[in-house]
Amino acid sequence: MSSALDQIFVHGKRCLLSWIAGAPNWLIQIASSLINIVALLAAFLTLFALMSVLERKILGRMQNRYGPNRVGPFGLFQPVADGIKMLIKEDIVPARADKVVHFLAPVVLAAVAILTLGIIPYGRNMTAFAIDGGILFFFAVGSATELAVFMAGWASNNKFSMLGAMRAIAQMFSYELPLIITVLPVVMIVGSLMPDRIVFAQGEYTLGIVPRWFVFTPWGAAAFLLFFVSGLVESNRTPFDVPEGESEIVAGHMTEYSGFKYATFFLAEYLGMFAVSGLAVTLFLGGWHAPVRVLEFVPSYIWFFAKLSALLFVYVWLRATLPRTRVDQMMNVAWKFMLPMAFTCIVAAAIWHYAGRGMHGWLWSLFVIVFVYSALSILLDTRRKFARRVYRFAE
Amino acid sequence: MNGTAFIVISVFTLAGALAAATLPNLMHAAFCLVLALLGLASFFFLLGAEFVGLALIFIYIGAVAVLIVFTILLTRRDSKEHYGFNWSGVFIALAVFAGLTCAVLKTHSISILPPHIRALTVKQIGQALMIGYVWPLQCVGLLLTAALIGALVLVMEEKR
Numbered sequence: 001m002s003s004a005l006d007q008i009f010v011h012g013k014r015c016l017l018s019w020i021a022g023a024p025n026w027l028i029q030i031a032s033s034l035i036n037i038v039a040l041l042a043a044f045l046t047l048f049a050l051m052s053v054l055e056r057k058i059l060g061r062m063q064n065r066y067g068p069n070r071v072g073p074f075g076l077f078q079p080v081a082d083g084i085k086m087l088i089k090e091d092i093v094p095a096r097a098d099k100v101v102h103f104l105a106p107v108v109l110a111a112v113a114i115l116t117l118g119i120i121p122y123g124r125n126m127t128a129f130a131i132d133g134g135i136l137f138f139f140a141v142g143s144a145t146e147l148a149v150f151m152a153g154w155a156s157n158n159k160f161s162m163l164g165a166m167r168a169i170a171q172m173f174s175y176e177l178p179l180i181i182t183v184l185p186v187v188m189i190v191g192s193l194m195p196d197r198i199v200f201a202q203g204e205y206t207l208g209i210v211p212r213w214f215v216f217t218p219w220g221a222a223a224f225l226l227f228f229v230s231g232l233v234e235s236n237r238t239p240f241d242v243p244e245g246e247s248e249i250v251a252g253h254m255t256e257y258s259g260f261k262y263a264t265f266f267l268a269e270y271l272g273m274f275a276v277s278g279l280a281v282t283l284f285l286g287g288w289h290a291p292v293r294v295l296e297f298v299p300s301y302i303w304f305f306a307k308l309s310a311l312l313f314v315y316v317w318l319r320a321t322l323p324r325t326r327v328d329q330m331m332n333v334a335w336k337f338m339l340p341m342a343f344t345c346i347v348a349a350a351i352w353h354y355a356g357r358g359m360h361g362w363l364w365s366l367f368v369i370v371f372v373y374s375a376l377s378i379l380l381d382t383r384r385k386f387a388r389r390v391y392r393f394a395e
Numbered sequence: 396m397n398g399t400a401f402i403v404i405s406v407f408t409l410a411g412a413l414a415a416a417t418l419p420n421l422m423h424a425a426f427c428l429v430l431a432l433l434g435l436a437s438f439f440f441l442l443g444a445e446f447v448g449l450a451l452i453f454i455y456i457g458a459v460a461v462l463i464v465f466t467i468l469l470t471r472r473d474s475k476e477h478y479g480f481n482w483s484g485v486f487i488a489l490a491v492f493a494g495l496t497c498a499v500l501k502t503h504s505i506s507i508l509p510p511h512i513r514a515l516t517v518k519q520i521g522q523a524l525m526i527g528y529v530w531p532l533q534c535v536g537l538l539l540t541a542a543l544i545g546a547l548v549l550v551m552e553e554k555r
Contacts, residue, residue, distance in 0.1 A: 101426065133445050140449040143457025147429065150464055154422060169461060176457075193517055 006299045009039070010125045036118075036128040044117055048270045049079035055316050062320040082263075089259035097256060098155040105152035106257065106264035112148060113271035115141045120278040121196050123288045123301030134195040135187060138279060139180055145234075145272065146172050149243070149253050152265075156256035164252020167327060168243035171233055174334035179230035181342035182223040185349030186214055186283045195279075199287030209293070213286035218366035219348035224284040226342055228311070231276035233330070235269060238319035242327050277311040278304075336380055344372040400441055408434025421467045429460045446520065 004011075013035050020031060053068060053076060060067025068075035093102055119134040121127040131137060146169050153165020187193055190201045204212045214220030233240040244252040254265050281287060285307050288300035348365035355361030411431030418424040432455045439448030524532050 098422075101423075131445065133449050136446065136449045136453065140453035140457065143453055146461050147456065147464070150461065151426070154464075154468070169465070173461070187517065191518055 006124055006301075008299075009123070009301070013039075033129075040117060040128050041114070043122075044114075044271060044274060045267075047274060048267060049083075051270055051274075051312065052082065052266075053078045055319075058313070058316045059320050062317070086260050086263040091259040091261060092256075094157060094256050096157045098157065101151050101155035102256070103261075105148050105155060105253075106261045106268065108151065109145060109148040109268040110264050110271065112141055112144045113268045113275060116275040117271060117278065119195055120275070120282055121199050121287055122278075122304050123299065126288075126301060127196055130194070130196055133193045135183060135193045135198075135279075138275070139176075139183075142234075142272075142275075143176065152257070153253040156253070158256050160249045160251075160255045161253050163249050164243045164255065167249075168236065168253060170327075171240065171242055171330060171334075174331055175230040175233040175338070178226050178334065178338040178342040179234060181339070182227040182230070182345055183283060185219055185223055185345050188346065189214070189349055189353060195282050195287075199282055199289065202286040203289050205293050211286055211289060211291055213284065213289070215284040215286075217349075217352060217362060218369050219345045219352055220284055222341065222348070222369050223345040224280065226338055226345070227280055227284070228314075230338065231273075231280060232315065232318065233334075235273040235276055237269075237273065237315055239322040239325055240330060241324060242330060273312070273315060274308070277308055277315070280311060281307045337376060340376055341369075341372065344369055397441065401438075404434050404437045404441065408438075422464065425460065425464050425467060428463070429456055432456055432460070 013032070016035055017028060017032060020028060023031075056078070057067040057075070068078040071077040071081045093099060116138050118128040119131065119137050121130075127134075149168045149172070150165045153161040153163075153168070156162075186198060190198045192198065202211070202213050206212060210216065215224045236243055244254065249255075254262060257265060281304060288304040290296045290298060290300075290303050348368045351368060352361040352365040355364050408431050411427050411429075411434055414427035415424045415431055418427060432451065436448040436451045436455075439445070439451060
């Protein structure tokens with residue numbers, strides 16, 4: 001019974017495919033891919049709509065106000081109203097803009113975000129395209145984001161757009177390093193770049209209660225935190241929304257966009273956020289595995305989306321509580337703290353592996369991480385008194 | 396099936412490369428170069444070399460293309476002046492073409508390759524890099540470190 005419920009989507013797809021059972025092989029392949037794509041888009045566009053209203057509700061709750069509550073029950077139809085509003089708005093393209101590139105930028109951005117969603121295992125046997133180099137695919141495709149943001153900034157022919165694009169590329173480049181390097185220990189321990197294998201490797205339980213998720217090892221916990229923060233920066237969310245910076249540069253690379261193109265940027269931002277959180281769940285939080293063995297009867301995809309929602313809640317929570325960081329402080333943290341810590345995670349993971357993956361290795365890798373962390377704190381002199389700020393270029 | 400895909404990708408790649416070489420607007424040329432690189436990566440996918448194709452996208456589109464675009468932006472304005480026909484470019488192109496043709500003609504026919512190439516695992520790549528090609532890897536690492544330190548020295552604030 002439980003396994004039938006677990007595999008309900010897989011069986012559904014097989015049923016749909018059985019209708020064209022006699023067709024040539026390539027037709028079945030195309031139909032299979034199309035079903036995957038439609039399911040993926042339907043699930044994540046719904047999640048996007050839900051997220052946009054829930055985020056505003058949670059923000060409202062944290063700031064002691066109601067949030068949207070006029071459209072439909074509890075304001076749940078707000079995304080529909082927003083969508084109609086965005087569709088009927090005038091689409092303004094600046095006269096001096098590069099029309100083609102201006103149009104292509106949001107399209108490329110959204111396409112990249114959707115592609116990266118494809119490799120994440122959403123449940124048992126539920127990966128839209130299971131390829132061997134899945135993790136590499138994620139980062140290879142994701143790295144085109146920077147180019148798309150740059151296209152948006154450059155094609156708008158506006159100084160705020162250009163500044164926003166420059167900031168976006170600087171921050172994405174700096175944080176892509178820790179983002180990728182913190183994935184390496186997991187790839188190293190599992191010995192595969194395939195997301196399904198990585199989830200499979202976390203499926204066991206110690207003593208039947210503590211799951212063997214990588215987040216419960218010292219290197220995994222450190223890598224997870226670094227990965228999460230870097231992911232936050234990559235998706236341009238609030239504590240790190242320097243490229244948009246409403247109070248400084250209007251809306252950054254999105255300044256000259258209006259109507260549905262503007263909405264597409266937001267769609268891409270949210271899909272990127274889902275993708276990075278989904279990868280974090282896959283790599284460190286055990287993917288679709290249940291936290292305790294007794295709860296394994298609950299379908300796997302429910303566990304995945306529960307973990308995903310928890311991470312997304314943290315995103316909203318951080319947005320409600322933290323002010324925007326300064327550009328130079330952000331860069332300093334990336335290069336002087338995040339990068340060395342990310343490398344330390346690799347070393348700690350290697351020690352954990354060679355000490356037999358048991359209690360012994362656990363303590364040793366904890367020691368290495370704490371040691372490097374304290375050494376970095378002393379070296380970077382975090383308790384330094386702040387010097388008087390010197391303005392070099394704005395006097 | 397594969398033959399058609401090969402022709403489609405070739406046309407796509409060549410069109411991208413040609414546009415990159417001829418477009419007057421440098422930024423457009425850079426974006427077309429990205430298309431050409433995407434076509435090159437598709438060739439690797441067609442040959443079943445997934446890892447190389449993804450690495451190509453990752454490095455060339457994710458890093459090198461952004462670097463090119465940035466350099467264009469930081470170094471020159473969009474000048475409308477027309478540069479004369481560049482004969483040295485023709486010579487270099489012909490020399491490269493001749494060299495590549497020689498190499499292609501000397502290679503044995505592709506049909507002797509086994510039809511199914513086993514997918515590379517991370518373990519094999521790691522072993523190749525750490526055992527067979529450890530010296531080239533270390534040399535490249537040293538070179539990149541030197542470049543990184545050089546870049547740091549260039550932008551370091553002078554102490555007062």
